[in-house]
Amino acid sequence: MSTNWLQQNFFFSLGCLLALATTACSQVKSTSPTPIAANLSSSQIALLNTTQLHVAKSKGGWDLNLKLAKLDNFPYQTQFTEFTGGNLMVQSINAGAIDLGSASEIPPIFAIESKASVKIIATLKGPTIGQVVLIPKDSTAKTIADLKGKNVGYVKATTAHYFLIKMLEKVGLTMKDINAIPLSIPDGLAAFRKGQLDAWATYGYSIPQAKKEGARVLESAKDILSGNFVIIASPNAIADPQKKIAIADFLCRLQKSQTWRESHLKKWSKNYAKTIDVDEGIVYQDAQQGLQQRRQELLPVSDEAIASQQKVADTFFQTGVIHTKVDVKQLWDSSFNEDIAKCQ
Numbered sequence: 001m002s003t004n005w006l007q008q009n010f011f012f013s014l015g016c017l018l019a020l021a022t023t024a025c026s027q028v029k030s031t032s033p034t035p036i037a038a039n040l041s042s043s044q045i046a047l048l049n050t051t052q053l054h055v056a057k058s059k060g061g062w063d064l065n066l067k068l069a070k071l072d073n074f075p076y077q078t079q080f081t082e083f084t085g086g087n088l089m090v091q092s093i094n095a096g097a098i099d100l101g102s103a104s105e106i107p108p109i110f111a112i113e114s115k116a117s118v119k120i121i122a123t124l125k126g127p128t129i130g131q132v133v134l135i136p137k138d139s140t141a142k143t144i145a146d147l148k149g150k151n152v153g154y155v156k157a158t159t160a161h162y163f164l165i166k167m168l169e170k171v172g173l174t175m176k177d178i179n180a181i182p183l184s185i186p187d188g189l190a191a192f193r194k195g196q197l198d199a200w201a202t203y204g205y206s207i208p209q210a211k212k213e214g215a216r217v218l219e220s221a222k223d224i225l226s227g228n229f230v231i232i233a234s235p236n237a238i239a240d241p242q243k244k245i246a247i248a249d250f251l252c253r254l255q256k257s258q259t260w261r262e263s264h265l266k267k268w269s270k271n272y273a274k275t276i277d278v279d280e281g282i283v284y285q286d287a288q289q290g291l292q293q294r295r296q297e298l299l300p301v302s303d304e305a306i307a308s309q310q311k312v313a314d315t316f317f318q319t320g321v322i323h324t325k326v327d328v329k330q331l332w333d334s335s336f337n338e339d340i341a342k343c344q
Helices: 042-048 062-068 086-094 107-113 159-170 185-193 206-212 235-239 241-263 265-276 280-293 303-318 337-342
Strands: 025-028 052-057 077-082 100-104 119-125 131-135 151-154 179-182 199-203 216-220 228-233 297-299
Touching: 042 241, 052 062, 052 086, 052 241, 062 241, 062 265, 086 100, 086 107, 086 228, 100 107, 107 228, 107 303, 119 235, 119 241, 131 159, 131 206, 151 159, 151 185, 159 199, 159 303, 185 199, 185 206, 199 206, 206 216, 206 280, 228 235, 228 303, 235 241, 241 265, 241 297, 241 337, 265 280
Parallel strands: 052 077, 052 100, 151 179, 151 199
Antiparallel strands: 025 077, 100 228, 119 228, 119 297, 131 199, 131 216
């Protein structure tokens, strides 16, 4: 299996025509004279007016949360571009088209081998219930062991890749014992609907979509994954004084918007469900279950978070997914720790 996926040729522009994005792109202009982050001088605030932050987001993600929480009054220009996975966000940051994004612990691991230019600046700790292996409604499979020799779709270089390996490991199997088919979420959903997959390791809004059509959960990754999702940034953006201030402000807004979401779960669910075209009841139920498991929290860079990612990297090395043992510590940048601590 090739791990040089970050080194493919992609064509990017700094506008909405990002080849790896889903084409959704929005520009949010400044309407507030004062940022939320740490105290700034009037000259710093003035400089932010000409600063543009390019942010990667998922469908119904950061931009929706910030808008609903009325925290989208940025003192800088903010452009959101939609992606279907953290691996694509890493690729875009490496290509210089995006300043800030998010991913699971996993995509940045592959970035090390490919010498991609990306840094982890914070952790978003959250629930892990939305990560499962799905089977068709008429499947006879009872356990992961029943997938031996079967067509199993998964999202390469993501949590789905990792938890599928761990699930197979528990029953004495490896990825070589199944016909593992790497697919993007849209392609995976299409293949699953057409009956081309015996099982599908996936995450996010694809699960309620498939379940609505009769799919069943074979096994959940709830107890396999750490729940650590990382905030990733371009080293060039971090090095830019104005963009660094903007990123610190944006991180604080994310934290505040998450607090708002948990206090207005019904309203959020209604808007999110409409955005992703999924039944509101399903979204609300999943959100409640996630909140019962664990609150989402923005955390600074820590030894615990680094150790968690290292465990994942070691698993990929031991199973031959990556060919070099890597030290993930080189990915992490703690320069925003103080800003995160100051955000109340």
